[in-house]
Amino acid sequence: AAGVIQSPRHLIKEKRETATLKCYPIPRHDTVYWYQQGPGQDPQFLISFYEKMQSDKGSIPDRFSAQQFSDYHSELNMSSLELGDSALYFCASSLELGQGQSYNEQFFGPGTRLTVL
Amino acid sequence: AQTVTQSQPEMSVQEAETVTLSCTYDTSENNYYLFWYKQPPSRQMILVIRQEAYKQQNATENRFSVNFQKAAKSFSLKISDSQLGDTAMYFCAFMKTSYDKVIFGPGTSLSVIP
Numbered sequence: 588a589a590g591v592i593q594s595p596r597h598l599i600k601e602k603r604e605t606a607t608l609k610c611y612p613i614p615r616h617d618t619v620y621w622y623q624q625g626p627g628q629d630p631q632f633l634i635s636f637y638e639k640m641q642s643d644k645g646s647i648p649d650r651f652s653a654q655q656f657s658d659y660h661s662e663l664n665m666s667s668l669e670l671g672d673s674a675l676y677f678c679a680s681s682l683e684l685g686q687g688q689s690y691n692e693q694f695f696g697p698g699t700r701l702t703v704l
Numbered sequence: 705a706q707t708v709t710q711s712q713p714e715m716s717v718q719e720a721e722t723v724t725l726s727c728t729y730d731t732s733e734n735n736y737y738l739f740w741y742k743q744p745p746s747r748q749m750i751l752v753i754r755q756e757a758y759k760q761q762n763a764t765e766n767r768f769s770v771n772f773q774k775a776a777k778s779f780s781l782k783i784s785d786s787q788l789g790d791t792a793m794y795f796c797a798f799m800k801t802s803y804d805k806v807i808f809g810p811g812t813s814l815s816v817i818p
Contacts, residue, residue, distance in 0.1 A: 620805060629795055629808040630749070643805055675747055681803070691802050695749035 589613055591680050591696035599702045600668050608663040608699045612680030618642070619661040620693060621653060622677040630677055636661055668703045675700050706731045708798050708809035716815040717786045724771075725781045725812050727796030733757075737799040738772065739806070740781045744792040752794070755779065783814075791816045 592611040600606050612619055618637045622630040632645035636655035647653075650668075655661045659680075665672060679693040707730045717723035729738070740752040755763045755772050762770050767787075771780045783790055796809040 618803065622806075629810050630806075632805040632807070635805060637803070642803075645805065677749060679749075679806075692751065692754075693806060697746075697748055700747075 591678055591694055593676075593678050593696040593699050595699060596697065597700050597702075599704065601704055602668055602670065604668050604703075606665045606668060606701060608665070608676050608678075608701070610661045610663070610678030610680075610696060612659050612661070612678075613682075613694055616680035616682050616694075617659060618681045618691070619655055619659070620679040620681075621647075621661070621663050622679065624675040624677065624698075625671075626674070628674075633663070665701075670703050673701060673703045706733075706736075706798050706800060706807050708796050708807055710796050710809040710812050712812045713810070714813045714815070716817055717783075719786055719788060719816055719818050721786055722782060722784045723786055723814065725783075725794055725796075725814065727779045727781070727809055729777050729779065729796070729798050729809075731777070731798065731800070733800055737802065738770075738779045739797040739799070740768070740770070740779075741795045741797055741808070742790075742792045743795065743811075744789075749795075753781065786816045788816050788818060790814060 594609045620635040621633040624630040633647040635643045639655045653663045675698045677698045678696045681691040681693045709728045736757045738755045742750045753765045767784045793811045795811045798807045
């Protein structure tokens with residue numbers, strides 16, 4: 588079965604540079620979530636999109652922005668990178684409740700490991 | 705705001721034995737979802753088991769079962785016949801509605817010893 592695809596899997600950037608992380612949800616999934624997991628930490632919710640509209644926002648820095656495109660893939664743009672942005676970034680996708688499901692499970696991608704030097 | 709607490713940062717268990725991981729949470733919601741996720745060294749986040757709060761029956765998935773105590777806001781995970789492949793970080797997690805974000809606990813690192 589198709590899974591959530593994230594690219595790149597690994598990314599190394601210098602401080603103050605810009606990074607773009609991409610997420611391709613499972614086919615037919617219309618909701619995307621982004622999470623950030625720092626070293627030794629639990630994942631923290633950043634932002635989510637449903638049908639290309641932002642549906643919820645967590646502790647996402649103003650330096651970060653994200654969007655969901657017409658094909659439902661999503662991109663997380665990170666500017667003015669800081670050392671503290673080094674983390675594993677997960678994308679998860681789900682199919683909105685009502686389309687034959689009693690519960691829409693979030694399926695997690697493998698993550699993008701971002702290292703800021 | 706909802707919070708999830710895991711009081712055991714690290715645990716170990718002998719292969720083939722049984723281990724229980726603890727989790728408590730805080731919420732004012734009556735209906736919600738609880739999960740246990742496994743994160744092995746590969747860092748992939750894998751759903752182990754889920755529990756809907758409106759269901760009184762405890763969820764089971766093969767060797768994994770939960771003890772859900774709604775009044776006590778407790779949600780423990782029991783792993784029976786532990787296997788080496790169970791070695792991982794285990795996160796207890798909460799979701800308010802079926803389309804909400806997942807709130808994770810701090811995690812418990814489980815080591816299965818041969």
